[in-house]
Amino acid sequence: MNFQESNSFHRVADIGEIADPGKTLVDVDGEMIALFHVGGQFHAIDDVCTHDGGPLVDGELIDHKIACPRHGAKFDIRTGAALSMPAVRATRSHEVKIEDGGVWVRLRNESAPLGPAAHTIGTVPAAPSGASQNPLADTASTPTATPTSPTPDPISALPLSEDGIREMLKQVKDPELFVNIVDLGLIYGVTIAASAEATGRQHVSIDMTMTSPACPAGPQLIGDTKRVVGSHADVAAVEVRIVMDPPWTPDRMTEAARDQLGIF
Ligand code: FES
Numbered sequence: 001m002n003f004q005e006s007n008s009f010h011r012v013a014d015i016g017e018i019a020d021p022g023k024t025l026v027d028v029d030g031e032m033i034a035l036f037h038v039g040g041q042f043h044a045i046d047d048v049c050t051h052d053g054g055p056l057v058d059g060e061l062i063d064h065k066i067a068c069p070r071h072g073a074k075f076d077i078r079t080g081a082a083l084s085m086p087a088v089r090a091t092r093s094h095e096v097k098i099e100d101g102g103v104w105v106r107l108r109n110e111s112a113p114l115g116p117a118a119h120t121i122g123t124v125p126a127a128p129s130g131a132s133q134n135p136l137a138d139t140a141s142t143p144t145a146t147p148t149s150p151t152p153d154p155i156s157a158l159p160l161s162e163d164g165i166r167e168m169l170k171q172v173k174d175p176e177l178f179v180n181i182v183d184l185g186l187i188y189g190v191t192i193a194a195s196a197e198a199t200g201r202q203h204v205s206i207d208m209t210m211t212s213p214a215c216p217a218g219p220q221l222i223g224d225t226k227r228v229v230g231s232h233a234d235v236a237a238v239e240v241r242i243v244m245d246p247p248w249t250p251d252r253m254t255e256a257a258r259d260q261l262g263i264f
Pocket residue numbers: 049050051052053054068069070071072073085086087212
């Protein structure tokens with residue numbers, strides 16, 4: 001590879017050096033960039049999967065899509081857009097030009113934009129004035145006109161069984177995907193045992209995984225899980241164990257999650 005600089009473009013390869021279709025890794029100003037040659041056109045994106053930082057250039061290239069070899073997220077090589085789970089954020093794309101028989105790349109400095117599914121969540125949406133602050137308010141009954149009627153507790157109304165706890169956990173949503181952790185396939189197991197400390201109440205242990213070991217939402221998901229299940233009247237304590245084996249894969253998602261994320 002021949003590296004020269006022209007203005008802010010860097011010559012990274014000769015045109016004939018990369019097969020069509022083909023891909024290679026190039027160094028542009030100290031950054032590792034995945035360079036693609038498809039249909040007579042060259043495209044350049046960061047060699048970084050936005051799910052968990054995996055390198056992209058070793059993945060399978062199909063038309064204008066590159067699949068991350070780690071967990072299968074797909075990106076559009078023309079724009080860097082994230083096309084499938086578990087990535088929701090675009091990777092950076094860069095300018096490419098052909099000149100003097102060479103391929104030239106100019107880095108774009110702006111951060112990759114958030115994908116459409118990204119939300120600032122985990123934060124419970126603000127309730128309208130006067131409405132309940134209960135995060136389960138959308139499933140609670142409409143308040144009646146009788147001021148003395150107690151508001152039903154929808155969590156404590158659920159049976160304290162594995163199915164009931166999975167139902168409770170549908171209230172806990174991934175802050176980037178806005179899909180609940182049950183439908184994402186993050187709950188590996190639920191164990192319920194009599195509490196040693198509180199007679200008549202239960203100790204709940206939940207085995208949970210993350211979509212990646214470095215998932216930034218992990219502490220929030222653990223905290224929300226403890227808060228929701230711990231609000232059941234018969235629960236004395238909630239323990240969350242993070243399990244990374246077997247690792248999470250997108251095929252653990254339910255049809256409901258796939259529909260919500262637009263994956264077919
Ligand atoms: S690191 Fe690429 S899909 Fe997980």
